[in-house]
Amino acid sequence: MGALLERHEIPVENRWTIREMYPSQEDWERDFEATKGLINALTAFMGKVGASADTLRGAVDAELALSRKLSNLYAFAKMQLDEDTRVGEHQALVSRMESLSVAAQEAGAFLVPEIMAIDTAIMSLYLGAGPLADYKQYLHNILRFKPHTLSEKEEALLAMAGEMASAPSTVFEMLNAADMKFPEVEDSKGNKIQLTHGNFIPTMESQDRGLRQAAFRGYYKSYQDHIYSMASLLQSEVKKNQFFSRARNFKSARAAALFENHVPVKVYDQLIEAIHRNLPKLHKYISVRKRMLGLEEMHMYDLYVPLIPSVTKKIDYETAKAQVLESLEPLGEAYVETVKAAFDQGWIDVYENAGKRSGAYSWGTYDSKPYILLNYQETLDSMFTLTHEMGHSMHSYMTHHVQPYLYGHYSIFLAEVASTTNEALLNDYLLKRVKDKAERLHLLNHYLDQFRTTVFRQAMFAEFEREIHEAVETGGALTADGLKILYRGLNEKYYGPDVVIDDEIAIEWARIPHFYYNFYVFQYATGFSAAIALSKAILGKEPGAAERYLEFLGAGRSAYPIEILKAAGADMASGAPVDEALELFGELVEEFDQLTQA
Structure with a gap:
């Protein structure tokens, strides 16, 4: 198997068009700077959120505008990095966005507590007012947490405990990913295989039963050695x-x-x-x-x-596209035409290249195409991955085109x-x-x-x-x-x-x-x-x-x-x-x- 192609060697038609979001670095920097102004616009509502229905809507709209801009900036930076994770400039953009997101989160922390603090009778009047006619589901979803929200000081204490609370999962991840050592096992031909998290399941799929048994026992022996921890x-x-x-x-x-x-x-x-x-x-x-x-x-x-x-049987990408399209025909002509457009208009980053993130996902923003990252391998699994991620992207596409930004995302329960x-x-x-x-x-x-x-x-x-x-x-x-x-x-x-x-x-x-x-x-x-x-x-x-x-x-x-x-x-x-x-x-x-x- 030859060396992986570099990013620039992948045909343009097999790369996604994420640079439609930000054609130049200057465009991205301009939005990055503008976001700081949106943070200030949101914090201007601090202490005033419940003053009137108009003020409440203004505060929510300010938070939504900030969220929307952050989403565009971060998604672009991260998807650009995923094209080639070795590029330092792209790593830096993601790091800057993580810092900006934390600052925005801290600045907007007042909003939900102030919404919850609005008197129930007054909130009922607000919800019946014109400015909030389309905001009822959004606000009801916040207000139902009211019986489970504590005083400001208690909430601050719980927030302070957050880092300690993550200790079990953090320690598990370090123990599981970094400290856990797995043995070498031998197949029926005498070849030695170093067990890892990544090759354990592929080894369990081997036709060599002796190898499967040795891998199974060796892998779990490593966990038994740490079982009390x-x-x-x-x-x-x-x-x-x-x-x-x-x-x-x-x-x-x-x-x-x-x-x-x-x-x-x-x-x-x-x-x-x-x-x-x-x-x-x-x-x-x-x-x-x-x-x-x-x-x-x-x-x-x-x-x-x-x-x-x-x-x-090998399934090349063109064959996979054709079969996926035909399989989706029960959903109607309009749905299929949109999927055709997805194939033709740069939604998908198809093939693996040196430095590219592994796996597959569907991602984008309310304002962008719902892009798909693949590492297509001409297998049945790869074809199913293509239609799987297209399902996510069509869900996002339809949601973005039907709903306002306020409701333009779907719950993880539906994902x-x-x-x-x-x-x-x-x-x-x-x-x-x-x-x-x-x-x-x-x-x-x-x-x-x-x-x-x-x-x-x-x-x-x-x-x-x-x-x-x-x-x-x-x-x-x-x-x-x-x-x-x-x-x-x-x-x-x-x-x-x-x-x-x-x-x-x-x-x-x-x-x-x-x-x-x-x-x-x-x-x-x-x-x-x-x-x-x-x-x-x-x-x-x-x-x-x-x-x-x-x-x-x-x-x-x-x-x-x-x-x-x-x-x-x-x-x-x-x-x-x-x-x-x-x-x-x-x-x-x-x-x-x-x-x-x-």
């Missing part, structure tokens, strides 16, 4: 969440975490209940995997190996719905057209593993997170042995009787950074489930399904996320979308099983 850190994280939730008058840490997006706690519980109802379908898939791998005993280190390794809907449409498109049996099995295996890792596995993480918080909140303690027993039991429940639950998997919780994200992971499972339910309705040509979905894409923050999804056709408060998504999973498992025996 890891347990202590996780307990500290849980106690931190408990402290802040009690300080803010929430019933539990989970209630506090879900309050941010106005998501009822029952949505979390119903996800786990729906997963439990559908575990037999996962057990059936595991049984099929075991049979196809020809194993007398299936172990945890056998779960990631591809079942159809013979399919290595993975559009991207996963695109993937579901592509899966359906490919499965309907594939003629080769091995290729069809490869596609089904890919799709089923998406379900396994994004819905079942993330729900298991969510259940573990719920259990450890409830244990601490009812006066219990988290010990290394107790955590291992709990985590092992969950693996036994989720993966079923056809897997040997190796002792090492009981340690897996120690390596999962998401357990320091405060009840975040359940949203992967809810987002995926909602997307499958919505895509099923669209593909089934249910009356109004596509139209409701397009309205969902344009809803932004004009309502709460649960309401937005319900209007689109996915009532997450009922648990039905999870059952519906897993009904599809069950159908795919049955087809996969029959094909493998035909």
